[in-house]
Amino acid sequence: xxxxxxxxxxxxxxxxxxxxxxxxxxxxxxxxxxxxxxxxxxxxxxxxxxxxxxxxxxxxxxxxxxxxxxxxxxxxxxxxxxxxxxxxxxxxxxxxxxxxxxxxxxxxxxxxxxxxxxxxxxxxxxxxxxxxxxxxxxxxxxxxxxxxxxxxxxxxxxxxxxxxxxxxxxxxxxxxxxxxxxxxxxxxxxxxxxxxxxxxxxxxxxxxxxxxxxxxxxxxxxxxxxxxxxxxxxxxxxxxxxxxxxxxxxxxxxxxxxxxxxxxxxxxxxxxxxxxxxxxxxxxxxxxxxxxxxxxxxxxxxxxxxxxxxxxxxxxxxxxxxxxxxxxxxxxxxxxxxxxxxxxxxxxxxxxxxxxxxxxxxxxxxxxxxxxxxxxxxxxxxxxxxxxxxxxxxxxxxxxxxxxxxxxxxxxxxxxxxxxxxxxxxxxxxxxxxxxxxxxxxxxxxxxxxxxxxxxxxxxxxxxxxxxxxxxxxxxxxxxxxxxxxxxxxxxxxxxxxxxxxxxxxxxxxxxxxxxxxxxxxxxxxxxxxxxxxxxxxxxxxxxxxxxxxxxxxxxxxxxxxxxxxxxxxxxxxxxxxxxxxxxxxxxxxxxxxxxxxxxxxxxxxxxxxxxxxxxxxxxxxxxxxxxxxxxxxxxxxxxxxxxxxxxxxxxxxxxxxxxxxxxxxxxxx
Amino acid sequence: xxxxxxxxxxxxxxxxxxxxxxxxxxxxxxxxxxxxxxxxxxxxxxxxxxxxxxxxxxxxxxxxxxxxxxxxxxxxxxxxxxxxxxxxxxxxxxxxxxxxxxxxxxxxxxxxxxxxxxxxxxxx
Numbered sequence: 001x002x003x004x005x006x007x008x009x010x011x012x013x014x015x016x017x018x019x020x021x022x023x024x025x026x027x028x029x030x031x032x033x034x035x036x037x038x039x040x041x042x043x044x045x046x047x048x049x050x051x052x053x054x055x056x057x058x059x060x061x062x063x064x065x066x067x068x069x070x071x072x073x074x075x076x077x078x079x080x081x082x083x084x085x086x087x088x089x090x091x092x093x094x095x096x097x098x099x100x101x102x103x104x105x106x107x108x109x110x111x112x113x114x115x116x117x118x119x120x121x122x123x124x125x126x127x128x129x130x131x132x133x134x135x136x137x138x139x140x141x142x143x144x145x146x147x148x149x150x151x152x153x154x155x156x157x158x159x160x161x162x163x164x165x166x167x168x169x170x171x172x173x174x175x176x177x178x179x180x181x182x183x184x185x186x187x188x189x190x191x192x193x194x195x196x197x198x199x200x201x202x203x204x205x206x207x208x209x210x211x212x213x214x215x216x217x218x219x220x221x222x223x224x225x226x227x228x229x230x231x232x233x234x235x236x237x238x239x240x241x242x243x244x245x246x247x248x249x250x251x252x253x254x255x256x257x258x259x260x261x262x263x264x265x266x267x268x269x270x271x272x273x274x275x276x277x278x279x280x281x282x283x284x285x286x287x288x289x290x291x292x293x294x295x296x297x298x299x300x301x302x303x304x305x306x307x308x309x310x311x312x313x314x315x316x317x318x319x320x321x322x323x324x325x326x327x328x329x330x331x332x333x334x335x336x337x338x339x340x341x342x343x344x345x346x347x348x349x350x351x352x353x354x355x356x357x358x359x360x361x362x363x364x365x366x367x368x369x370x371x372x373x374x375x376x377x378x379x380x381x382x383x384x385x386x387x388x389x390x391x392x393x394x395x396x397x398x399x400x401x402x403x404x405x406x407x408x409x410x411x412x413x414x415x416x417x418x419x420x421x422x423x424x425x426x427x428x429x430x431x432x433x434x435x436x437x438x439x440x441x442x443x444x445x446x447x448x449x450x451x452x453x454x455x456x457x458x459x460x461x462x463x464x465x466x467x468x469x470x471x472x473x474x475x476x477x478x479x480x481x482x483x484x485x486x487x488x489x490x491x492x493x494x495x496x497x498x499x500x501x502x503x504x505x506x507x508x509x510x511x512x513x514x515x516x517x518x519x520x521x522x523x524x525x526x527x528x529x530x531x532x533x534x535x536x537x538x539x540x541x542x543x544x545x546x547x548x549x550x551x552x553x554x555x556x557x558x559x560x561x562x563x564x565x566x567x568x569x570x571x572x573x574x575x576x577x578x579x580x581x582x583x584x585x586x587x588x589x590x591x592x593x594x595x596x597x598x599x600x601x602x603x604x605x606x607x608x609x610x611x612x613x614x615x616x617x618x619x620x621x622x623x624x625x626x627x628x629x630x631x632x633x634x635x636x637x638x639x640x641x642x643x644x645x646x647x648x649x650x651x652x653x654x655x656x657x658x659x660x661x662x663x664x665x666x667x668x669x670x
Numbered sequence: 671x672x673x674x675x676x677x678x679x680x681x682x683x684x685x686x687x688x689x690x691x692x693x694x695x696x697x698x699x700x701x702x703x704x705x706x707x708x709x710x711x712x713x714x715x716x717x718x719x720x721x722x723x724x725x726x727x728x729x730x731x732x733x734x735x736x737x738x739x740x741x742x743x744x745x746x747x748x749x750x751x752x753x754x755x756x757x758x759x760x761x762x763x764x765x766x767x768x769x770x771x772x773x774x775x776x777x778x779x780x781x782x783x784x785x786x787x788x789x790x791x792x793x794x
Contacts, residue, residue: 458761463727467679467758470780474685477783481692494681627729636729 004059008067009078011040017188022083024059030067030079043067044076051141054086054108054117062086105144116142213281213300215247219262219293222247231300234281236274247298252278262296263287268303280307330427334361336384336420350406350429352398369395369403383412384420393430405434449647453512456624456640460509464625468502508637512624515644521563523649528558528594528603535571542579546588553593560601560669566645573638574665578607583660601669608662614655621655671791672718676702676736677725677756686723686756686782693787704728705736712743721790723756723782726764733757737771754778754790 004022007015011031016022030036039052046069053064063086067079107118207214213231215224224242232239235250248256255261255269262285270278284299324331324344331344341359348355351367368376372394379392391409398404410425472495479491532554536543543550560567575590582588591606612621622643625636643653650670657663671694675686687699700719702708705728712718726733733755740753752775755768760779768777775793778786 462759462761462764463757466760467682467780470758471679471681471685474689474781474783475681477781478685478688494684498681625727 004083006081006083007078008081011078013081015188022059025057025083028058036065040067040079043079044069047071057083057085059083107142107144108140213302215298215300216288217247217262217296217298219287219295222262225295234273234279234300234302235271262298271300279304330429331424332427333422333424335422347427350398350404350427351396352400352402367396367398369397371395379408379410380423383410383423386412386414386418386420388412403431404429405431453515453644456512457509459624460505460512464505464508465502468498468505471498472502508624511637511641512644515641515648521566521648523561523563525559526562526564526567527556528560529554529556531564531567531571532592535568535575538572539575539579542576546579546582548579548582548588548590551589551591553591554603555594558594558601560603562649562651562669563645566649570642570645570667573642574605574667577638577665578605578609578663581609581663582607583609583662602666603669604664604666606662606664611659611661611663612655612657613659614657622653671696671794672698672700672720674700674702674708674719674722675756676705676708676722676728676733678704678728679725682725682780689782689784690787693784693791697791705731705733705739709736709739709743712740717743717751720751720794722751722753723778724753726755726757726759734767737773741771741773752790752794756780756782 004025005017006013006022006025008030011029013025013028013030016025028036030040035055036052039050043050043052049066049068051064051066054062055065057063064084066082066084068081070077070080105118107116109116207226207228210228210230213234214228215231216226217223218225223246224239227239227242229239232242235242248261250271251261252270252272255267261267261269261283264283264285266282266284268280268282271281272278280303282301282303284301286297286299288295288297323329324346328346329344330346330350332347333342334340339360341361341364343359345355348357353359353363357363365373365376375392376394379389379394382389389410391407394406394408396404396406407428407430408425409428410423412420413422413424415421475491475495475498479488482488482491529552532552536550542548575592578590579588586608589608591604593602593604593606595602595604614621622639623636624640627636646653646667646669652668654666654668655663656666673690675683677683677686683701687701690697690699698719702711705724707730708722709731724733724736731739737753753771753773754776755764755774756778757764758780765777768774
């Protein structure tokens with residue numbers, strides 16, 4: 001008789017049977033649908049079955065729905081419902097047997113509209129005043145019976161009829177609720193069991209084959225209810241061996257004493273394997289309650305490797321940080337894309353920048369020594385292109401104003417696409433070494449210079465002083481052995497001449513020693529033009545008598561830093577040389593020119609004199625007592641002295657010459 | 671016996687000539703101002719002397735340069751001539767350098783005394 005059954009958890013139709021005929025009703029929310037909610041709520045209110053309808057069924061036709069509210073622990077769970085098609089109910093009720101003599105009518109007040117609705121044919125014929133009315137509580141139904149023969153007394157039969165009808169109704173209900181349902185439920189159980197079986201197999205497979213250890217533990221003692229293979233392998237024990245022990249036995253440390261260990265959803269502990277080796281695991285505990293009481297499903301994840309790696313990384317990091325700190329290493333990283341810069345503490349010290357200063361490439365650039373900026377940019381560009389560079393030197397000035405020599409080791413970090421994403425490296429403050437090196441170089445030069453002068457000194461002693469003294473000795477010898485007055489007189493004249501030469505040589509010696517002594521000769525800015533003019537005026541009588549043409553190309557304001565006495569002596573020497581070694585067949589022309597070339601100041605003295613054969617004398621030109629002409633005034637000291645004076649003050653001299661055409665001496669000043 | 675004195679020191683020239691003559695009046699002394707003058711004369715007129723007293727420090731062509739030029743001449747001529755360095759230099763370096771030339775017979779330091787000349791003359 002039932003058209004279908006349904007399960008309505010939370011008032012929403014979720015399960016129907018038979019499925020095909022009733023699927024249209026699925027997902028109907030009976031508690032919230034206008035046509036059904038009132039009667040559904042009535043069922044809940046009454047805690048009893050209530051027959052709703054007749055109503056238009058979603059699945060077609062008119063029917064009544066009996067809803068049995070289900071309560072679990074006094075909480076409304078939903079309905080268990082039965083659908084009966086009205087047409088079938090009436091047919092089965094046996095009412096038709098009475099139709100010859102009586103007329104029946106079934107009515108109900110529509111819960112929505114509030115109007116009484118009649119469900120049997122011929123409602124318009126019935127005379128309600130002459131009918132008997134019976135109300136059925138379980139659905140607020142009204143049953144009307146009236147006799148077709150008006151005057152026939154039907155009072156006597158009436159109770160029987162009503163009873164019959166009611167019985168029919170109740171029978172139908174019972175049949176549906178009691179007999180029909182178990183069958184269907186049985187079927188459902190079978191379906192569900194099948195499903196469960198599949199799920200359990202699946203679960204079993206997951207449990208056994210899982211890459212993680214999974215154990216099922218009792219809550220109180222941590223006894224193993226079930227363990228998977230992975231866990232057994234981890235502890236190097238079999239499942240049966242494990243089942244005789246409890247989980248806490250394997251835990252080392254304080255965690256073993258923690259009674260509530262399993263209550264932590266996630267916790268890391270150290271387990272001791274069967275062979276005594278420790279492993280680190282992370283437990284994920286899920287409580288699981290069943291009839292047998294509370295237990296825990298615990299996932300055991302081996303984090304030994306992770307922990308080792310983490311520990312290793314941590315150690316590496318600490319070691320690196322310590323190394324950077326102890327070695328006072330200036331380490332830096334520059335993220336090329338974001339311009340983010342990371343510095344070790346030492347970097348801040350070197351740059352003289354406070355730690356709260358915001359770092360960026362512009363800050364670094366602003367510290368690079370201007371003269372090294374080009375070089376720095378060139379190197380950086382190459383690094384950004386992925387080149388590897390040898391350590392290079394660059395100067396920076398720190399905020400305290402000092403210049404610092406830096407030795408930079410830099411590497412570029414390249415991502416998988418081959419793009420340079422980071423530059424990183426270390427700096428070494430090599431200022432001390434650099435200064436020491438400079439000083440050493442300076443000392444070396446000084447020693448070399450002094451050595452040279454010492455050689456010159458010994459040269460003067462051995463050649464010049466000795467030549468005079470030997471002459472005096474020889475003269476005295478001869479003087480003693482000769483008796484001729486005239487010869488004696490001649491020799492005495494010679495002695496005078498030798499003593500004069502001796503005096504000159506002593507002066508030279510004095511000059512040489514003086515240059516050697518005064519390694520710190522004071523310098524001052526000198527107007528070049530002023531000094532040249534002064535020397536020319538000293539030489540003016542010679543210039544006039546020899547008709548020398550002098551051309552000057554010296555800016556009025558041109559200055560050099562030099563010692564005034566030296567400068568005068570040098571000018572005098574070179575200009576007088578230019579006059580002295582003039583060409584006998586030409587009017588002497590001397591051009592004195594001042595120029596600045598790459599920060600070096602140049603003063604050149606050009607003549608059109610006899611010239612010097614440099615291939616022959618080049619090396620010796622500036623040597624002491626080197627004379628290359630028979631000129632009576634050349635003693636071989638001038639060029640030597642001038643060169644020494646220039647060199648002592650960081651300058652130098654060079655010469656260009658061609659025999660018969662002239663010479664140009666160029667003096668370079670620092 | 672013929673001496674060649676190559677030295678730019680006029681006083682020395684005078685003194686050494688006197689000293690040589692005092693040993694033997696018949697000794698001939700040729701004087702040259704520097705190496706260049708001597709080598710030019712030797713080239714033109716041939717090497718005329720037995721003993722050469724050579725100074726080191728001279729303008730135009732010094733003693734060392736003279737020796738090099740002289741060695742070239744020596745290969746042509748077949749006469750034996752003895753070169754002595756006669757210098758005021760007592761520097762060890764000069765003495766050692768002189769020893770490197772096989773042609774140099776000895777190293778004399780000024781003043782050149784009578785005794786030294788006598789030694790040279792007897793060694794010939």
